[in-house]
Amino acid sequence: MATYFEMGGYAWFVWPAYAFSAAIMVGLVVTSLTALRRDRKILDALEAANPRRAMRREAAAAATANSEEATSDA
Amino acid sequence: MRVSGAFLPWLAAITAALLAWGLYDGLLVAPPDYQQGETVRIMYVHVPSAYLSMMIFGTMAFASAVALIWRHPVADIAAKASAPIGAGMTAAALATGMLWGQPMWGTFWVWDARLTSMLLLFFIYLGYMALWAAIDDPERAGKAAAILALVGSVNLPIIHFSVEWWNTLHQGPSVLVSGGSTIEGPFLRPMFIMIGAYTVFYFTVLIWRMHQEIIARRIRSLRLLQAQG
Structure with missing residues (x-):
């Protein structure tokens, strides 16, 4: 096992090459996913607070209330 | 977005499986080279990252052309989202x-054609990312960055043919050559598995980054709407 990790005397070249490659890939995954989660949260908060959407929702609610009144009248 | 979202867990799983297989094959199954000894194992991370560094820039140049000609916003987003992955792969290569x-040539660095043109590619990636970061309006930033990507793509054939056009310390082509690869099967197999793994890795991270960019643009337009009252 120990001789395997010595890589025939080239351990200081082989393992850093793999470590560097792994660090780059892990770094890309972590930074990409963190940014994605962060922006998703911001968008959710903005959409929840957006007055236009809220107004549209109120209008939709009023419309359904009206139609319910209409059906109950009939 | 919903379609690519459904693919994502599968892409990530395929990346992990291919990486595990490639690492096992390259680090445990493949034999040491009779001349290079164990350092030949560096090939299984060196060649895939070098391949991707150029493939990604080629993709960016193509996407940039599509963005400039047909003004398709997704092409712009794909090019922007690719750049950090390509820069990382160039740094790794x-x-x-x-x-x-160092162990095989006796030096970490020489200013020969292959090494210098790869360093140039790294700087072009950094310049491309800096350009996106420097201009606030995504439409204007995209146009400037697309032109830079198209101009920068001139470097790709230079990198590829550098080992044939000039005398370099770097070896010539050995995989895609007439008469078949000059690399033996036990070394070739882990290399191709790793190239596959790196390629799927690129697409996985690319889709994450494209989602993020689309969301970021929606945030931007919502904030502009709010500012207008």
Whole structure:
């Protein structure tokens, strides 16, 4: 096992090459996913607070209330 | 977005499986080379990152052309989202190449055509990312960055043919050559598995980054709407 990790005397070249490659890939995954989660949260908060959407929702609610009144009248 | 979202867990799983298989094959199954000894194992991370560094820039140049000609916003987003992945792969190719060069050539670095043109590619990636970061309006930033990507793509054939056009310390082509690869099967197999793994890795991270960019643009337009009252 120990001789395997010595890589025939080239351990200081082989393992850093793999470590560097792994660090780059892990770094890309972590930074990409963190940014994605962060922006998703911001968008959710903005959409929840957006007055236009809220107004549209109120209008939709009023419309359904009206139609319910209409059906109950009939 | 919903379609690519459904693919994502599968893409990530395929990346992990291919990486595990490639690492097992390259680090445990493949034999040491009769001349290079164990350093030949650096090839299994060096060649895939070098391949991706160029493939990604080619993709960016193509996407940039599509963005400039047909003004398709997704092409712009794909090019922007690719750049950090390509820059990372170029850095990995340079670093692993240096770690291979020192024991085999006796030097970490020489200013020969292959190494210098790869370093130039790294700087073009950084310049491309800096350009996106420097201009606030995504439409204007995209146009400027697309032109830079198209101009920068001139470097790709230079990198590819550098080992034939000039005398370099870097070896010539050995995989896609007439008469078949000059690399033996036990070394070739882990290399191709790793190239596959790196390629799927690129698409996985690319889709994450494209989602993020689309969301970021929606945030931007919502904030502009709010500012207008």
